[in-house]
Amino acid sequence: MANSRRIGAHLSTQGGVEKAVERAHEIGANALQVFSGSPRMWRRTSLDKIDVSAVHENQEKYDVKPIFTHALYLVNLASDNPELVDKSVDALKHDLSFDNHIGGAGVVVHLGSHQGRGWEAVRDEVVKNIKAILKSTPENSTFLIENSAGQKGKLASDLHEVRWLLDQLDSPRVGWCFDTCHGHAAGYKLVDGQEGSALGLMEELKLFDSLRCIHLNDSKDAFDSGRDRHENIGDGEIPSDDLRSFLNDSRLSGIPLITEAPGLDGNGPDAENISRIKDLVSSK
Secondary structure, three states, rough: OOOOOEEEEEOOOOHHEEEEEEEEHHOOOOOEEOOOOOOOOOOOOOOHHOHHHHHHHHHHHOOOOEEEEOOOOOOOOOOOOOOHHHHHHHHHHHHHHHHHHOOOOEEEOOOEEEEOOOHHHHHHHHHHHHHHHOOOOOOOEEEEOOOOHHHHOOOOOOOHHHHHHHHHHHOOOEEEEEHHHHHOOOOEEEEOOOOEHHHHHHHHHHOOEEEEEEEEEEOOOOOOOOOOOOOOOOOOOOOHHHHHHOOHHHHHOOOEEEEEEOOOOOOOOHHHHHHHHHHHHHHO
């Protein structure tokens, strides 16, 4: 099973996206996630500076597919600050254009926080903002909602919210990404059959068809903590047996896995984390 799975990591694009493809291969990955620019700055890299031919050449050479893009951390589509919303919309328009430009598999987005106002107070505005983004971006780009850990009013920690957004947007260009650390922190068990299991709710809410990516991260914090702090695979609070059971569920067999683990040296995902993931998906 490990040989057929797309197992990747979020890696640096220093030197170009094509170099990130090489870095993925070097650590034993065959999928990739990148930022289109600095994750903590509004300024984006111009698309004409990206050597798309070199990216695709390295993808074929090293068999690294697909490439996901992660939106920058400053985005908040639910803010009551119009300037922040405008900046968020513009940044996401760029990221979806970047996704289309490189032939990527989608842009993974933290939607932002309701800032204490509550989900129902902001949800319609979030839908309006996403529709505006889709309307002015290439048809071949994809917007992926990521579940959150629920900290500080972050949206989509409840999978019912993900389902509601997908229904309201009703677009083949919109899907979602499940992060195991965030799910653990939000109070979802990973083992199917347990009360409150993520897989059980995904089945109930018919979320499997729109699931495009799994962020495979362990957690530094306890179950239902509401805290978003990633840990290396097998070193955190999520039992390895639970991760193994989750990953080997047949309903997830075709979903790419991307880790954002801190790495053993703290410099980001590494070969050891990729190796640990391969061990999990090749043993039941």
